[in-house]
Amino acid sequence: MIAAVIALVVVGALVVAFVVSLTLRRHGESAVARRDWTATSEVFKDPSTDRVMRVWVDAQGERHYVAEK
Numbered sequence: 001m002i003a004a005v006i007a008l009v010v011v012g013a014l015v016v017a018f019v020v021s022l023t024l025r026r027h028g029e030s031a032v033a034r035r036d037w038t039a040t041s042e043v044f045k046d047p048s049t050d051r052v053m054r055v056w057v058d059a060q061g062e063r064h065y066v067a068e069k
Contacts, residue, residue, distance in 0.1 A: 029053075029064075029065045029066075030056075030064050030065070030066050031066070032066060033054075033056045033064070033066045034056075034058070034064075036058060036059060037056040037057065037058050037064060038056065038057050038058075039054060039055075039056055040054070040055045040056065040057055042054070042055040043055070043068065046065075051067045051068075052067065052068040053065045053066065053067055053068065054066055054067075054068050
């Protein structure tokens with residue numbers, strides 16, 4: 001009985017973690033470009049999401065990825 005409850009809790013936690021991971025943005029990804037970023041000519045199709053992404057660069061040289069509309 002206790003083993004079944006523990007298994008259910010573990011499976012539930014894994015499902016919650018999976019759903020949360022789908023909604024989080026990946027490293028460097030932003031919903032919109034900031035005003036101080038400069039668009040580059042680099043555009044690519046993200047194979048994991050099938051979205052076309054544009055690379056933007058900020059004043060410090062950090063790269064940011066924003067989905068093309």
